[in-house]
Amino acid sequence: MPALPLTCAQPTCYTSVSVLLLDRQQPDRKPHGREAAPFVTEQTTRLVLPSHIEAVADAAAAAADFARNCGVAEEAAFGIDMAVREAITNAIVHGNKEDDAKQVEVAFTCVPNAVEIEITDQGEGFDPERIPDPTAAENLMKTSGRGNFLMRSFMDEVHWETGTEGGTTVRMIKRF
Amino acid sequence: MAELNIRERQAGDVTVLDMDGRITIGDGSIALRSAVRRLLEEGKKKILLNLEGVGYIDSSGIGELVSSYTAINKEGGQLRLLKLTQKLQDLLTITKLLTVFDAYDDEAEALSNFK
Numbered sequence: 668m669p670a671l672p673l674t675c676a677q678p679t680c681y682t683s684v685s686v687l688l689l690d691r692q693q694p695d696r697k698p699h700g701r702e703a704a705p706f707v708t709e710q711t712t713r714l715v716l717p718s719h720i721e722a723v724a725d726a727a728a729a730a731a732d733f734a735r736n737c738g739v740a741e742e743a744a745f746g747i748d749m750a751v752r753e754a755i756t757n758a759i760v761h762g763n764k765e766d767d768a769k770q771v772e773v774a775f776t777c778v779p780n781a782v783e784i785e786i787t788d789q790g791e792g793f794d795p796e797r798i799p800d801p802t803a804a805e806n807l808m809k810t811s812g813r814g815n816f817l818m819r820s821f822m823d824e825v826h827w828e829t830g831t832e833g834g835t836t837v838r839m840i841k842r843f
Numbered sequence: 844m845a846e847l848n849i850r851e852r853q854a855g856d857v858t859v860l861d862m863d864g865r866i867t868i869g870d871g872s873i874a875l876r877s878a879v880r881r882l883l884e885e886g887k888k889k890i891l892l893n894l895e896g897v898g899y900i901d902s903s904g905i906g907e908l909v910s911s912y913t914a915i916n917k918e919g920g921q922l923r924l925l926k927l928t929q930k931l932q933d934l935l936t937i938t939k940l941l942t943v944f945d946a947y948d949d950e951a952e953a954l955s956n957f958k
Contacts, residue, residue, distance in 0.1 A: 720869045802939045810906035
């Protein structure tokens with residue numbers, strides 16, 4: 668997905684850009700004798716968030732709007748909300764360490780029967796395999812470490828990648 | 844409006860915290876932590892958290908419930924949970940914390956189970 672120019676003045680605002688990709692080339696469709704209406708194949712909303720905890724609620728609100736517009740049912744929308752909150756919290760707190768100079772980029776994409784979410788921080792990166800299982804008996808009483816587990820629980824796919832110049836990108840898919 | 848509103852009432856020697864809102868990272872988690880720590884400082888060690896009005900909790904909020912449980916136990920007190928919403932019950936089930944917390948649907952039953 669090509670990156671859009673990010674024009675938000677930091678640290679107090681975030682931007683939202685919607686991109687509609689219209690596909691008028693639908694070779695499988697039979698002609699109806701009149702011009703077909705544009706067919707939306709993909710819709711992406713991008714946000715740039717400051718590294719403040721308050722931005723978690725902003726991202727969740729944007730995710731809720733996006734999920735509703737994408738036709739996601741309530742139960743799946745709850746899972747998306749939960750996963751987005753956890754992923755944004757990770758990016759802000761553990762990735763960017765609430766550094767005012769760093770941002771979190773978010774892309775919500777609506778594809779047929781699924782929502783794809785990509786969240787990138789500017790931190791040092793991390794290895795998800797090193798996060799202990801929070802449901803193991805020895806970890807049950809720990810007060811943190813459940814965020815990634817909840818993301819995996821509520822989404823159909825979750826993948827983490829560390830960029831060559833640092834920063835973690837988490838990609839999540841929720842099918843519906 | 845605060846993210847989490849907490850009203851306190853006394854039922855015998857049990858302090859009931861009626862909570863309304865969200866227990867999430869930031870204000871919600873801090874409000875729960877502050878309320879429980881204050882009760883412990885006041886010597887109120889039998890605490891019933893009424894979660895009927897809590898429609899949302901994140902991993903930070905779950906961590907704060909665990910932290911509250913540990914802090915109260917450490918002081919020789921007891922924590923019970925009351926009226927979990929379905930979503931909260933689901934979250935505590937998948938995180939296996941329902942095996943840790945004593946949770947009740949009926950307040951009278953919860954109160955009678957404090958020792």
